[in-house]
Amino acid sequence: MKRWAIPLVILTAWFAAAGTACAGDGLPKPNIVIENKDGQCVAPPEEMRRNHMEMLKHQRDLTLREGIRGSKVSLNGCIECHAGKKTGSVIGSDDSFCQTCHAYAAVKLDCWDCHQPKAGYKATGAKPHE
Amino acid sequence: MSDNDNGRRGFLATGATMAAGLGFVAIAPGIRLIEIAQARPAGEAASSAVRWGMLIDTTKCASGCDACVSACASENGIVEQVEDPAQRSHWIRKIDLKDKQSGREHSLPMMCQHCAEPPCVDVCPTGASMKRADGIVLVDRHICIGCRYCMMACPYKARSFVHEPLTEQNPEVPRGVGCVEACTLCVHRVDRGQLPACVEACPEGALLFGDLGDPNSEISRRIAQEATTQVRADLQLNPGVRYQGI
């Protein structure tokens, strides 16, 4: 029961918020575009909307602290599928996949301080400090 | 937490295929695998039966050569140009040594020594500094608050603090402003059966990587037979990185 209560509350709040946005209070409403349609998300979209934060936070501890790799849930995985074609990134504009909802819900992520938000990105490989 | 257990179990079955399916995890062609230990299967945690370590033969290490340092930098995306050299990150550095009495000179690479009793882990207030089951000492930058107490505690000056926002990270090696970082022994490579970048890059083969927990590994055999040194052995930290010829 309790397990469902929190997502339910979030979902209700989400729809309520979405409702007010549609009513035209000036906030751009989330513009979720799935550009890369091959392959399936790691879970059904409803579950993703509700749970992706917990999934990611759980997975990061497994990967970093325990060394469990190759899991279905992976931040780099999300980025590979969900990066926008124009920017090549999951953030950067208010239409970017990992930003559109967050901008709307006023969630601020610190993940991109460290995690490379661009898909297929390789560091330049230049020698440092020369 | 419990919500994810399903996902995890389901994934165990399909893990192997998934691992190959994601472009990132796929092993680039032409890269030597570690003979002594294969990539850990997807979904399996690092094991405490293994203890990763390195043996560095300083007699083969040339003073002007910094192949290991550049390999580390490009592998780990340490490419930012911080203006003040003292604020730059150094995961690995070359130290030139000169014996004060005999005048003998030699050179060696210095990095996180992956201690069995790491002082950085002892002092970390949040538990961000941690030792993985297989002996690799890491900073869990998801809970690092940037207090830098570990940098005060490290006797090898092996840790760096990121002083500036970064954008050029290698996707496999997240790193960012306000956290402390250090050599990860290329954990992302080791976990899929590759050697650390520095080991692979050394033109003299001066760096030997392997499992100190396996008595039959080459590194264990050499440590058992030849004279090796632990840097600052007086502190009894039991480092995973050993040297020869100091």
Next chain:
Amino acid sequence: MTTTFLSYRASTPRFWLIAAIGALVSAVGFGAALYMEHHGHVVTGMNNQVVWGIPHVFAIFLIIAASGVLNVASIGSVFGKAAYKKRAPLSGLLSIAMLAGGLFVLMLDLGRADRVMIAATYYNFTSVFAWNVFLYSGMFGIVAVYLWVLMEKRMYAFVKPVGIAAFVWRLILTTGTGSIFGFLVARQAYQSAVLAPMFIIMSFAWGLAVFMVVQRTMYDWNAMTLHPAVRRRMKHLLGVFVAAVFYFVLVYHLTNLYFAKETGFERFILVDGGIFPLLFWGGWFLLGTVLPLALIYLPALAFRGSVLTASLLVIFGAFCQLYVFIIGGEAYPMDIFPGMQASSSFFDGQVATYAPSLPEFLLGIGGLGVAFMITLIGIRVLKFLPEDDLTQLEAAAD
């Protein structure tokens, strides 16, 4: 008590002016921290060799003095000295204020100050730092209760046990602060068992000096003069503490000199380390120890304000001492390969340079501002002014 309080209230414009200045200083400190947070620590002089800088000098001063200032209350409640009993509430208030100021600086200097929630919820119990987080929050709690039993007449029976608890807690707290350094085996300057007792005795001296400055200021504002008997007693106590600090610093350096491998470090701090010997001898030794002792003990030097001057000099010396201890200790190269000369692109074998930048300095000053504001508000809304029972004092003076 009400009368003195009213006379204080009478100078309202001055109160607001001072409050505005205090608020401004705190706000500037906070702004400096936001600036550091936004740009990263590149905008500071701190680097990968000198990882703790000026903010830590301020923070550690405030935290150590915070525990020391509580001494005044302890002497009253635990050891039953009447003159100090009257001063217990002010001493408790100052303790909370300075602790808050110190933590303000320490927290805002973090590389990820946005993660304070993590600092508060993830604990690694082998970390001296994590113990300190507990000790600090416990200190707030105990001193708050202490203040309450002191100021609430009905609770007066509990003053002694609570006072003892606070006294013990503050000793542990300073031991903890000293141990932050004492456990750092890596560096020549720190790994010493003398550090914990040395920090305790430093806290006695610095805390009392801060107390005397605040007390003097409050008396001035209220156009009152401190009774000479109290003044004499407190100044002699300060003298004893300053001399004791001197003794401990002496022992610390002598033990270092005794171990051959530390002589290089001692040479650096005491002789040829540039700014560090200067601050050590000129700042801490001459201005912060010898001169205050002379002002306290040589009647020929006494003038109106000589005790205040001595207290201020002790505080100045404290900053010099911490600078030498913290920054000097980091600047001196670690001896990773004993017996060998090391050089590298990462400054192995080289003395590190450190030049504090404006933002980090402002952050440190902001901590003083926060402590000041809390004190100011406290003495404004509650009765903290020590008022002496003159007949009792006269009797005690003989």
